[in-house]
Amino acid sequence: PENSLYTYPDLSVLCGNFPSTGKELHKRPVVILEILSDSTKNYDRGDKFRLYRDIPTLREYILVDSENLFIEAFRINEKENWELQVYRTQENDLAIPSLELTIPMQEIYADTDLIKLK
Numbered sequence: 001p002e003n004s005l006y007t008y009p010d011l012s013v014l015c016g017n018f019p020s021t022g023k024e025l026h027k028r029p030v031v032i033l034e035i036l037s038d039s040t041k042n043y044d045r046g047d048k049f050r051l052y053r054d055i056p057t058l059r060e061y062i063l064v065d066s067e068n069l070f071i072e073a074f075r076i077n078e079k080e081n082w083e084l085q086v087y088r089t090q091e092n093d094l095a096i097p098s099l100e101l102t103i104p105m106q107e108i109y110a111d112t113d114l115i116k117l118k
Contacts, residue, residue: 007048010035013099014057030098031060038067049074053082059098069105069114090115 012029032052034044044063052058061074061082071087071094087094090109093102109115 007051009033009052015098027055028057029055030057031062031096032058033062033064036063036065036067041065045072060096062094062096064108069109071105071108 009029009032011033013031013033014028015030016028034040034048036044041063049061052061059076063072063074065071069088069090071092073085073087073094073096074082075085075097077083085095087105090105092105094105094108095102106115
């Protein structure tokens with residue numbers, strides 16, 4: 001609502017009771033995930049993230065690299081500052097505290113050449 005520019009995430013998660021359709025539905029994400037590619041990664045990390053930070057309900061912004069085993073998870077802390085946590089090994093589990101969810105990196109990158117089976 002603070003910007004006149006609309007952007008579209010790869011995945012957004014909303015929490016609570018909302019109507020199943022309408023513009024209001026897309027203005028209240030709690031978690032946004034972007035899958036990075038060569039053509040989008042700079043925009044997703046820069047200008048797009050600056051726009052998303054104006055969303056008052058947003059608690060986590062997660063960037064999943066599609067070419068490397070690498071995830072950046074930005075989370076808003078108790079002082080309303082964004083903090084970064086990086087995941088870069090297949091032994092890591094991506095934590096998404098806003099959803100009380102943990103996903104193993106091996107599942108995120110399953111069916112890619114980036115996971116080395118033991």
